[in-house]
Amino acid sequence: MSSVETHAPFFLDCDTGIDDALALAYLLGAGANLVGIGSVSGNTDALQGARNTLDLLAMAGRPDIPVALGLHDPQAGTYAGGAPHVHGYNGIGEVQLPESGLELARESAAELLVRLARENPGTLGVIAIGPLSNIAAALRLAPELPSLVREITIMGGSALAPGNVTAAAEANIHNDPEAAAEVLAADWEIVLVPLDATMCHVLEEPDLEALLGSEQGAVRAVGAMLGHYFNFYLGVFGRRCSAMHDPLAAAIALGRVELLSAPYARVVVDTTQGPGRGQTICDLRGLYKGSPKPAGSRCRVVLDADPGAMAEIMRGALRAGAPGRIPLA
Amino acid sequence: MSSVETHAPFFLDCDTGIDDALALAYLLGAGANLVGIGSVSGNTDALQGARNTLDLLAMAGRPDIPVALGLHDPQAGTYAGGAPHVHGYNGIGEVQLPESGLELARESAAELLVRLARENPGTLGVIAIGPLSNIAAALRLAPELPSLVREITIMGGSALAPGNVTAAAEANIHNDPEAAAEVLAADWEIVLVPLDATMCHVLEEPDLEALLGSEQGAVRAVGAMLGHYFNFYLGVFGRRCSAMHDPLAAAIALGRVELLSAPYARVVVDTTQGPGRGQTICDLRGLYKGSPKPAGSRCRVVLDADPGAMAEIMRGALRAGAPGRIPLA
Numbered sequence: 001m002s003s004v005e006t007h008a009p010f011f012l013d014c015d016t017g018i019d020d021a022l023a024l025a026y027l028l029g030a031g032a033n034l035v036g037i038g039s040v041s042g043n044t045d046a047l048q049g050a051r052n053t054l055d056l057l058a059m060a061g062r063p064d065i066p067v068a069l070g071l072h073d074p075q076a077g078t079y080a081g082g083a084p085h086v087h088g089y090n091g092i093g094e095v096q097l098p099e100s101g102l103e104l105a106r107e108s109a110a111e112l113l114v115r116l117a118r119e120n121p122g123t124l125g126v127i128a129i130g131p132l133s134n135i136a137a138a139l140r141l142a143p144e145l146p147s148l149v150r151e152i153t154i155m156g157g158s159a160l161a162p163g164n165v166t167a168a169a170e171a172n173i174h175n176d177p178e179a180a181a182e183v184l185a186a187d188w189e190i191v192l193v194p195l196d197a198t199m200c201h202v203l204e205e206p207d208l209e210a211l212l213g214s215e216q217g218a219v220r221a222v223g224a225m226l227g228h229y230f231n232f233y234l235g236v237f238g239r240r241c242s243a244m245h246d247p248l249a250a251a252i253a254l255g256r257v258e259l260l261s262a263p264y265a266r267v268v269v270d271t272t273q274g275p276g277r278g279q280t281i282c283d284l285r286g287l288y289k290g291s292p293k294p295a296g297s298r299c300r301v302v303l304d305a306d307p308g309a310m311a312e313i314m315r316g317a318l319r320a321g322a323p324g325r326i327p328l329a
Numbered sequence: 330m331s332s333v334e335t336h337a338p339f340f341l342d343c344d345t346g347i348d349d350a351l352a353l354a355y356l357l358g359a360g361a362n363l364v365g366i367g368s369v370s371g372n373t374d375a376l377q378g379a380r381n382t383l384d385l386l387a388m389a390g391r392p393d394i395p396v397a398l399g400l401h402d403p404q405a406g407t408y409a410g411g412a413p414h415v416h417g418y419n420g421i422g423e424v425q426l427p428e429s430g431l432e433l434a435r436e437s438a439a440e441l442l443v444r445l446a447r448e449n450p451g452t453l454g455v456i457a458i459g460p461l462s463n464i465a466a467a468l469r470l471a472p473e474l475p476s477l478v479r480e481i482t483i484m485g486g487s488a489l490a491p492g493n494v495t496a497a498a499e500a501n502i503h504n505d506p507e508a509a510a511e512v513l514a515a516d517w518e519i520v521l522v523p524l525d526a527t528m529c530h531v532l533e534e535p536d537l538e539a540l541l542g543s544e545q546g547a548v549r550a551v552g553a554m555l556g557h558y559f560n561f562y563l564g565v566f567g568r569r570c571s572a573m574h575d576p577l578a579a580a581i582a583l584g585r586v587e588l589l590s591a592p593y594a595r596v597v598v599d600t601t602q603g604p605g606r607g608q609t610i611c612d613l614r615g616l617y618k619g620s621p622k623p624a625g626s627r628c629r630v631v632l633d634a635d636p637g638a639m640a641e642i643m644r645g646a647l648r649a650g651a652p653g654r655i656p657l658a
Contacts, residue, residue, distance in 0.1 A: 160489045167595070167612035168605075199617065238618035266496070274601035276497075281604050283496035288528065289567035 008150070009035040009120045010253065011113050013070065014246070015042030015130030015172075016052040018087050018229040022203075022317055023129055023246035024053065025222045028060050029319030030312075032254055035124075036116050038109025040070040042130040042175050044082040044091025047072070049130075050104055052092050058100030059218035060321040067102075070109030070134035074176035076271075083171065086232045093228025095221055110137035117148040126152040127253045128183075129246040131172050136179035139186055146188035155249035156180065157267070157280030158195040159301050166278065170195050173269060174278030181269040184280070190299040192267060193249040194280060197302040201244045201309050202237070205230075210314065216321035247313040252302065256312050261304035263291035337479070338364040338449045339582065340442050342399065343575070344371030344459030344501075345381040347416050347558045351532075351646055352458055352575035353382065354551045357389050358648030359641075361583055364453075365445050367438025369399040371459040371504050373411040373420025376401070378459075379433055381421050387429030388547035389650040396431070399438030399463035403505035405600075412500065415561045422557025424550055439466035446477040455481040456582045457512075458575040460501050465508035468515055475517035484578035485509065486596070486609030487524040488630050495607065499524050502598060503607030510598035513609070519628040521596060522578040523609060526631040530573045530638050531566070534559075539643065545650035576642040581631065585641050590633035592620035 010032050014020040020043065027034055037057075039050035046069055053067050073079050088094045105112055113134065117124050126149055128135050135152070139145050156172035157180075163169040173180045184190065208230065211223030230240040251257045266283040270276040282301050286292055339361050343349040349372065356363055366386075368379035375398055382396050402408050417423045434441055442463065446453050455478055457464050464481070468474050485501035486509075492498040502509045513519065537559065540552030559569040580586045595612040599605040611630050615621055 160491070162489070162613045162616060164614065167597070167614060168610050236614075236617050268496070268604045270603050270605050272601040272603035272605070274599050274603060274605065275597045275610050276599050276601070276603065276605035276608065279605065281497045284491045285493065285496060285565075287491060288565050 007033050008123055008125055009033050009116070010125045010127055011036050011038070011116050013038040013040060013109060013126065013128045013130055013134050014049065014053065015040050015044060016049045017043030017091055018093055018225045019244065019246040020129055021052065021056055021092055021222050021225055023250040024056055025060065025218060025320035026247045026313050026316040027250050028062055029322070030254060030256070030316035034065050036112045037065060037067045038070045038113060038134045039067060040109065040130040040134045041072050041079040042172060043087040045072060045079060046070050048091050052097065054102040055097035055100045056218055056221065058102055059097060059221060063100065063102055066105040066112065068105040068107050068109040068112040071137060074131060074133055075136065075178035088228050093225040095224045097221055109134040110141050113138045114142040114145060117145055121148045123150055124148065125150050125253055127250055128152060129155040129249055131175035132179040132183040133176045136182040139182055146186045149188055151189040151191060153191040153193060153249050153253035155193045155198065155245050157192060159280065159282040159284060159303060161194065161196040161199060163279060164195060168276045169278035173280055177269050177271045177278040181271050184267050184269055184299065188298060191252060191302065192280070192299060193252055193302045197305050198245040198248050199243050201248045201305065202241045203244055203310065204241050207314055210318065214318060218321040219318060222317065244310065244313060248305065248309055251309055251312050252305065257309040258306040259302055260306060262300045262302045263287065264293040264297040265299060265301045266294055266297055267299050267301065336362050337452055337454055338362050338445065339454045339456055340365050340367070340445050342367040342369060342438060342455065342457045342459055342463050343378065343382065344369050344373060345378045346372030346420055347422055347554045348573065348575040349458055350381065350385055350421055350551050350554055352579040353385060354389065354547060354649035355576045355642050355645040356579050357391055358651070359583060359585070359645035363394050365441045366394060366396045367399045367442060367463045368396060369438065369459040369463045370401050370408040371501060372416040374401060374408060375399050377420050381426065383431040384426035384429045385547055385550065387431055388426065388550060392429065392431050395434040395441065397434040397436050397438040397441040400466060403460060403462055404465065404507035417557050422554040424553045426550055438463040439470050442467045443471040443474060446474055450477045452479055453477065454479050454582055456579055457481060458484040458578055460504035461508040461512040462505045465511040468511055475515045478517055480518040480520060482520040482522065482578050482582035484522045484527065484574050486521060488609065488611040488613060488632060490523065490525040490528060492608060493524060497605045498607035502609055506598050506600045506607040510600050513596050513598055513628065517627060520581060520631060521609070521628060522581055522631045526634050527574040527577050528572050530577050530634065531570045532573055532639065533570050536643055539647065543647060547650040548647060551646065573639065573642060577634065577638055580638050580641050581634065586638040587635040588631055589635060591629045591631045592616065593622040593626040594628060594630045595623055595626055596628050596630065
């Protein structure tokens with residue numbers, strides 16, 4: 001299995017969010033070189049998500065990573081509120097993290113992303129695990145952004161799998177379809193990690209117990225959040241467990257998960273007001289003859305990933321907050 | 330495997346069309362009690378499709394089955410022409426059938442369907458393998474139609490599979506999305522047979538040779554048409570073969586094919602002008618916990634059917650035009 005170089009810098013855009021918190025713990029524990037984080041409204045509002053992120057970074061001993069506030073509202077309309085039944089009213093399952101007092105960066109999330117891309121031309125990886133409002137804003141701020149970014153990994157959408165917030169649409173894309181349309185239409189290397197992949201990577205009770213049994217406060221806190229998340233997924237899977245949307249995208253971005261099926265495809269976002277609003281229409285008609293790469297396509301759609309991803313995520317998450325960085329293997 | 334009673338009457342609505350022709354041959358050979366046929370624009374225009382159907386019925390020794398002309402245009406806009414690259418300019422791969430001189434019924438397809446439903450209350454099965462224009466017209470003509478029809482089996486749409494005319498939409502539904510929306514919203518027992526199922530049932534070269542080697546002219550004619558169809562599918566599957574869309578729906582309607590996965594689901598048709606126009610949005614979010622039947626849902630979506638369907642279709646088709654009806658087993 002290939003993995004990106006040890007010191008490749010990453011910008012994380014998130015809406016923390018329970019599975020965002022696990023993704024962050026994973027990235028920290030896996031030794032990813034996180035050079036900046038943006039916050040966007042989604043699972044919770046952008047400010048609450050930023051606070052959750054800062055407090056978690058403090059617990060994990062990483063107060064040095066800048067966190068910038070991103071957009072509160074999607075391009076069309078206003079933020080409709082989070083998903084308390086999924087992520088709790090504070091975005092992290094009502095878990096009360098110690099208040100870190102850490103301050104937000106003075107830049108906006110889009111400004112921070114653009115600055116980091118300019119400082120790391122051709123090497124910065126972007127991991128976008130919330131609605132794509134900030135990323136679209138960064139594209140408007142710096143139309144050359146796609147030429148600066150090495151690759152953007154997006155958790156969002158569904159290709160052939162059902163949606164989650166509607167029959168056809170997944171939450172991150174549905175929260176800001178217009179932004180997603182811009183980001184997916186831009187000319188950069190995209191790895192889209194949709195529900196097709198993420199719904200097949202599930203954290204189970206023993207994993208939860210392992211997190212709750214950690215000596216690290218940050219890890220235990222994430223475990224406590226996941227208890228809330230498990231209750232929601234009881235209604236989806238018929239048992240207490242949770243899909244690993246954001247952590248899977250993070251592990252894929254680090255090159256730590258083999259992609260078993262990830263065809264290149266043209267992807268269009270439905271921005272109508274119809275029943276398909278917010279869905280990612282992935283043109284996978286080539287599947288029947290082995291998915292030849294469509295001319296000009298730079299977007300891979302992850303349909304299937306190594307089941308070992310779950311173990312990789314757990315290994316990383318359990319190291320979050322442990323003293324000393326664990327370099328990438 | 331269950332099958333419907335021997336004498337259950339069926340109304341077939343079609344746009345003949347190469348796979349329609351095979352479905353018709355199958356139904357005749359399988360001894361289905363076809364009490365009437367409607368023609369609609371789709372693979373070819375409604376009049377050409379009706380002529381193809383009449384000429385094929387004559388060849389198969391069944392000039393007694395009434396064929397009624399249906400709608401030329403979809404509800405929105407005008408018929409955009411057929412799919413010559415798929416079905417040929419005459420709808421049947423340029424095969425020239427002997428002109429039967431058989432006349433069309435004096436009723437419209439919708440009127441014929443309504444009359445037959447009233448004459449066979451509670452027993453008539455409808456097999457719709459073209460755009461749903463005629464069926465929607467019949468619903469407007471007789472709003473009580475759903476209470477008279479035993480079951481309607483529809484070849485159309487895609488649930489989790491890619492579309493065929495667009496990334497998201499299948500041809501029958503895309504040709505008249507507004508009609509499809511009415512038909513799928515009506516309160517009757519629906520069995521939707523989408524591309525998810527039909528793309529997995531493929532006629533191969535040996536099947537084609539068997540049809541071409543028949544002593545029956547109607548069967549050989551269908552074989553000749555399929556040669557054209559095979560060429561189109563070379564570009565889809567990477568080999569000469571053909572998906573069995575319409576025949577699979579016909580065999581399912583007769584109860585001759587076991588459904589391996591056919592959850593009840595709410596189905597909505599995208600009638601926007603966006604990129605998802607004409608797609609069938611099937612709410613399959615329940616799949617993760619075993620697809621409980623949604624309250625009030627009367628629509629089953631066939632995701633997977635017994636691979637033996639192909640053999641059943643070939644057995645039936647090879648009997649078309651043979652002297653003496655073969656009763657249903």
